Amino acid sequence: MTPTEPAPLTGASAPCWVHLVTRELDAARRFYGAVLGWTFRPGAMGDDFVMARSGGVPVAGIGAVASAYHVAVAWTPYFSVRDADVASDRIRERSGTVAVGPLALGLGRALLAADRDGASFGVWEWTGRAATLAPNGSPAHAWLRLRTRNAFDAAIFYGEVLGWESGEPGGCEVAYVKEEVLVRCDGRPLARISSGAVESAPDPMVRPHWQVQFPVDDVAATVREAERHGGTVLERRGVPHGSEATLRDPDGGHFTVTDVRSPADSDDD
Numbered sequence: 001m002t003p004t005e006p007a008p009l010t011g012a013s014a015p016c017w018v019h020l021v022t023r024e025l026d027a028a029r030r031f032y033g034a035v036l037g038w039t040f041r042p043g044a045m046g047d048d049f050v051m052a053r054s055g056g057v058p059v060a061g062i063g064a065v066a067s068a069y070h071v072a073v074a075w076t077p078y079f080s081v082r083d084a085d086v087a088s089d090r091i092r093e094r095s096g097t098v099a100v101g102p103l104a105l106g107l108g109r110a111l112l113a114a115d116r117d118g119a120s121f122g123v124w125e126w127t128g129r130a131a132t133l134a135p136n137g138s139p140a141h142a143w144l145r146l147r148t149r150n151a152f153d154a155a156i157f158y159g160e161v162l163g164w165e166s167g168e169p170g171g172c173e174v175a176y177v178k179e180e181v182l183v184r185c186d187g188r189p190l191a192r193i194s195s196g197a198v199e200s201a202p203d204p205m206v207r208p209h210w211q212v213q214f215p216v217d218d219v220a221a222t223v224r225e226a227e228r229h230g231g232t233v234l235e236r237r238g239v240p241h242g243s244e245a246t247l248r249d250p251d252g253g254h255f256t257v258t259d260v261r262s263p264a265d266s267d268d269d
Contacts, residue, residue, distance in 0.1 A: 014185035016080040025064035059141040073252040078122035117208040144191040192263035213256040
């Protein structure tokens with residue numbers, strides 16, 4: 001439910017970490033190791049947590065706590081902030097929901113929340129410097145897409161909660177691209193916000209949600225490997241400059257793989 005360890009550090013208010021809450025840790029390790037080529041090491045939170053690594057770089061946390069905490073199996077993005085208490089107050093003031101926290105965890109503090117349209121996300125209070133999904137000048141190891149009711153309203157909510165457009169060094173800025181919002185952090189595109197989700201839709205793919213997207217070299221090969229290891233294809237689509245597929249792991253966690261290397265390249269022309 002919370003980051004096992006923050007990623008390498010740079011700017012505030014940025015997407016900083018992605019975390020999978022699942023039920024069975026060994027099964028998740030087998031699936032994501034085979035599909036995404038990750039390796040794993042023990043997490044700082046105990047035996048139920050591991051950190052996934054790609055090429056020696058920490059890319060994600062996995063915690064087998066869905067049953068113990070009575071929460072859904074899901075991938076969740078985390079955003080770095082200076083003060084989790086301030087972020088918690090801002091979320092509630094803007095009709096969002098704080099489900100858990102802030103809690104002291106390792107080197108920081110975390111909370112799990114939902115925006116006013118119901119999309120779940122986490123907040124990580126950083127110590128000294130903030131984390132990012134694109135560490136040390138390397139390509140982003142994940143990027144995010146929020147599918148929500150109204151992209152512009154959502155950008156205002158997250159901007160006010162997280163301090164986007166604050167002008168801080170390494171902070172985030174938003175740009176309006178056609179009917180979407182592109183979020184750049186320290187000058188690098190890391191998230192995109194799209195309109196059109198339906199809050200009451202029975203299909204979770206249609207309801208407002210944060211979509212965690214992992215770049216891969218070959219989407220078709222990754223899809224085949226996922227199916228071979230018990231995953232399910234929920235959606236495949238071509239996008240400008242590439243393609244993407246949304247998958248469900250054997251325990252029910254949704255994630256997307258894409259050969260597009262940046263949310264800035266995924267305009268629907």
